[in-house]
Amino acid sequence: MSRIQESVIIRTVVRIMVPFIELFALYVIIHGAGGPGGGFQGGVIFGAAIILYAMIYGIAEGKKRVSDALDRILASTGLTIYAGTGLLCILFGGMFLQYGAVPLIPDDPAKVSKYLIDLVEIGIGTTVAAVMISLFFDVSPPESEEGELPDYEGAD
Amino acid sequence: MIWVLDITMLFFLVVCAIAAISIKDLLSAVIILSGYSLIMAVVWVEMHSVDVGFTEAAVGAGITTVLFIATLARTEGRSED
Numbered sequence: 001m002s003r004i005q006e007s008v009i010i011r012t013v014v015r016i017m018v019p020f021i022e023l024f025a026l027y028v029i030i031h032g033a034g035g036p037g038g039g040f041q042g043g044v045i046f047g048a049a050i051i052l053y054a055m056i057y058g059i060a061e062g063k064k065r066v067s068d069a070l071d072r073i074l075a076s077t078g079l080t081i082y083a084g085t086g087l088l089c090i091l092f093g094g095m096f097l098q099y100g101a102v103p104l105i106p107d108d109p110a111k112v113s114k115y116l117i118d119l120v121e122i123g124i125g126t127t128v129a130a131v132m133i134s135l136f137f138d139v140s141p142p143e144s145e146e147g148e149l150p151d152y153e154g155a156d
Numbered sequence: 157m158i159w160v161l162d163i164t165m166l167f168f169l170v171v172c173a174i175a176a177i178s179i180k181d182l183l184s185a186v187i188i189l190s191g192y193s194l195i196m197a198v199v200w201v202e203m204h205s206v207d208v209g210f211t212e213a214a215v216g217a218g219i220t221t222v223l224f225i226a227t228l229a230r231t232e233g234r235s236e237d
Contacts, residue, residue: 028210036206046212051222132219139226 005056029125030118039121040061043128050129051136059140066133074130081123085116093123158202165199180234186224193217 004010025046033037054062086097094101099116100109172178179185193216200209 036210038207041210041214044172044211047220048214048222055222117199135223136226139223139230140222141229 009092032121033117039124046129047132071134078123078127190221
């Protein structure tokens with residue numbers, strides 16, 4: 001293992017921080033309709049939490065938690081949620097993503113719109129997080145036999 | 157709008173941009189670029205565009221830096237030109 005990866009301080013801090021970063025990401029996704037934030041930013045933050053874990057505990061350990069197959073399933077599930085919500089609106093006679101057309105709560109289309117926006121944000125967040133994680137796994141250097149990142153040798 | 161803060165931020169933005177393209181060591185260039193993104197995020201928030209500033213901080217200063225460094229680990233890490 002490289003010097004950074006076997007540091008007790010960094011390993012402990014990462015282990016404690018990752019759940020809180022993920023909680024913050026979920027907060028950003030859910031509050032995207034009413035304030036700053038949204039599916040894209042929340043998804044990026046969620047992906048960053050997993051990437052942080054994979055950087056410190058090794059790419060192999062990260063791939064054990066979020067495998068390539070799970071990545072692919074999550075990315076396509078998010079896209080399906082997003083497109084499905086849009087097509088649901090067409091099914092009930094509205095335009096694509098015209099939430100008010102869905103008669104979920106008959107006398108309050110504004111409320112339906114609020115819930116469906118949250119659903120769309122969750123779909124976007126799932127896809128973005130999965131794609132960010134798989135981007136990092138694709139770009140990260142191949143494992144040497146001990147399962148570590150090779151040391152950077154660029155600086156003079 | 158606080159114009160003194162604006163001018164200071166934009167000055168540091170230009171310094172970071174010029175430093176990022178003129179430095180030879182690519183790891184340093186990536187870190188300076190992430191500093192550029194952080195200053196840009198503050199500028200966006202200062203211009204009352206919190207959503208864009210949020211995206212800049214998460215994507216520009218966060219994910220992009222990580223992806224660049226992961227790419228650097230597979231390459232030589234020095235610019236020839």
